[in-house]
Amino acid sequence: MTNSAIVFQNVWKKFRRGERHDSLRDLIPAAAKRLFAGKSTEQLSSKEFWVLRDISFQLERGESIGVIGPNGSGKSTILKLLSNILKPDKGITRVNGRSASLIELGAGFHPDLTGRENIYLNGTILGMKRAEINAKFDSIVDFSELHQFLDTPVKRYSSGMYARLGFAVAAHVEPEVLIVDEVLSVGDYHFQEKCFAKMNEFTKNGTTLVFVSHNLAAVSSLCQSALLLKWGEQVYQGDVRTAVAKYCAFYQEEVISEEIELLSASLTDADGQSREVFDPGERAIFTVTMRALQDVSNGHAALLIHTPDGQLIFDTPTSWHTDKTVTLKKGETVTATFRVDLNLQNGVFLLGLTVRDAFIDRNWYSNLKVKQVVMTGNRKSNGTMFLNPEAELVCEREQIVNMGTTG
């Protein structure tokens, strides 16, 4: 047990709601009160609440865990406990080995200092020695791709440039334990991919990773296991795909319709295994069973796919496949099955269902988020579409080009 990279055992942590006495004037009566009451730290006073209740996990060297859950579920608190910024009220937290925590990129950057100066400042804050930064300086600058802005004060940087410099420094700490909060949401697409590749490289080289993110695709591709939290309690711990599926289930929408009721919906792979996480290009089967609450005629059902920001990217009504519409009497049920190649990548997509009159523009039932699918990334392309690419390069003269280990 002592050799585990991270031990997080039965941890409880409480926070206080509302204001505390912030001036000496208020303190003296309050302190006197507390002295006489003699309260132990394990009890909650009326203003306190638990942000973490009895959370445990343990990671061996080279293992990785993703921490997911809705806002306010205690994810960041776990990271702060691990990085020693907070102390638990009960339980044990221990990190063995050099750790680096990326709770915020570029924390400690000073806006008036130049990029070059901030590399040194931020590097030492993250625990590097100056000699070490000297040695890695060029590599940090290369990674950030900010060569021509090195002598510009960072207050003139865009937020993306700021993040790039921050990650570039952090990536060179060479930690044994890496603790990462939702920090990669800024920065352009290319750079985010680069960061993920770097984190992948870390875990392959035996770095232990704790990763907090709302980016379920990133969690599924980076982490071996996951911890799902809700209101400070553990809902599930184990396999990433199961955790993601359970997380998605928090978000099933309630839709009220007078005509059609959705009885069941399932999303499986080609073998009939129920899944939420798919690799680009995999075939998925989406099956829905509906019941008519009233008599309806000439209807069809459609599978809709939206990006999380609400853009419709795919719509396929059953009548375009079967060349017929359905007419149902009240109480009758119907099942629609959609089989699609999920040529998507890098993110969460919403599978929605509408049931509508095939001839006039009228929806009987509409739910844009019946299921959610999490698409992993792949090493050959970027973007949200997966077009199964192949590429080659033919040169007049034989050349050997070494790309190094990026990607």
Place this chain on the structure above:
Amino acid sequence: MKRVFDELFHHRDLLYMLTWKEIRIRYKQSLMGFLWALLMPLLIVGAGVLMKEAYAFASHARVDWADVIGVAVKAVLWAFFVSAVKFGASSLISNANLVTKIYFPREILPLASVFSSFFDFLVAAIFLSAVMALSRVGLSIQLLWVPVIVLILLMITAAVTIALSCANLFFRDVKYLVDVVFAYGILFTPVLYSAKVFGKWAPALLLNPVASVLESINDVVILRHAPSLWLGYAGGFAVVGLVISCVFFKKAEPWFAQEI
């Protein structure tokens, strides 16, 4: 206590960088640059000369150059103490984003303020030494005491700053308290005058360890004799104060991120 030193030693590069940052920022985009380091001591000397002139006028005496130098020597030390404590007291608050985001031994933040003010002190001290050399204020073997006295003041300053930065994190009115105390502190400390003018009441004044330090520097630089036992008192205060404030600080440290 040993743990504190080990941790500090381990993070010495961070202490260096944060000190350097404070200095860099102070002199970057500033009109006066290094003159800043001289401004406050010069103002204090001006006030001192004015006071001595008034005193001399009343008692029909004359203000000589040695008096001015005497005030200047003490003014440089006092200015260091004041600016270090003022900057340092709010050092944890003004670096709140670091305190809540990244772990490192927090005492580095107040210490960086102390050392960056110490850098200003060195600038002023070098300037003052040059003036003294030009005006032929004589050398003496007693000048060897100067580093000891400065070290004692540095330790007292560190102790006070560490304790106040921590107190200010929990109670924001500490900073205003510091401002008020310093606004009048110069009148209770023998900067512009000498403690001896109070005769048998002088020891009451010297209970303030900074007063003892200032009297000692006056003894060795201007009067050219060995410092009194009060320097020993100040030294003892420095060591005990530093230990107490570090222990206090370390005890409170786990609550910083939460209470800031």
